[in-house]
Amino acid sequence: MLSPLKAYENNYICRTDPKDVARVESKTWMVTPDKYETVTHTPAGVEPIMGHWMSPETLSTELDSRFPGCMAGRIMYVIPFSMGPVGGPLSKIGVELTDSNYVVLSMRIMTRVCPEVWDALGNNDFVRCIHSVGLPRPVKQRVINHWPCNPERVLIAHRPAEREIWSFGSGYGGNSLLGKKCFALRIASNIAKDEGWMAEHMLIMGVTRPNGK
Structure with a gap:
């Protein structure tokens, strides 16, 4: 999967399937009992x-048709990660299950992954993330x-009330991250609504x- 770039130190290239190179909004769903918790009211026949939006009942059917046995023959990785400094007052914790070693390596870059996350989590709630490439061996x-x-x-x-994310078929x-x-x-937008803050699509960098200097 990874090939070294010999002109640089500690650099690698990862080539993907050309059919799996972008987010797919048409296959991305929010799952709530009430449709209008997710989407706006529109006239009849207008999407x-x-x-x-997807109903919980439909999601259950979709998951049952995909996830049983989906990681067969692969290694399942458990990734504890912190969004923000581990133990920080504004940080949030998630745990992702995945069968992709690419996801493991990338999550270590994109989030804070370390054993200390378990200590910071304790008995508190966390966001549950389940991912599979969807190609069992x-x-x-x-x-x-x-x-x-x-x-x-x-x-x-996404099941916002349950703080769950299910992802299948894409790396x-x-x-997948x-x-x-x-x-x-x-x-986070739903957590923010419950806790009285705001989730923004941005990054603070020093x-x-x-x-x-």
Whole structure:
């Protein structure tokens, strides 16, 4: 999956399946009992364009048709991660289950992954993230660039009240690194509503020059 770039130190290139290179809004859903918790009211026959809603009953059917046995033959990784400094007063914790080693490596870059997350979590609540590339072994189809995925069956579903994210069929970062938009924007928006703060699609970054200034 990873090939070293010999002109640079500690740099690698990862090539993907050309069918799995972007987020798929059409297959991304918010799951709530009340449709209008997720989308706006529209006239009969007009689909809302500001979101995609799925009922809990439909989600249950969709998950049952995808996830049983989906990690067969693969390693399941458990990733404890913190959005923000571990133990910080504004930080939120998630745990992602995945069968993708690419996701493990990338989550270590994009979030704070370390044993101390378990200590910070204690008995508190956390966001539950479940991801699978959706291609159990033995694989019976061609895998392009050693990049397992199942683009025809992609599903990304969010259950805000339960603080759950389910992702199937894609290894692309926006669909599989569930601390990103799935948690930090969609689920966090619902946590923020409950707790009285606001989730923003932004990053606060500090840069220090080599001279320390």
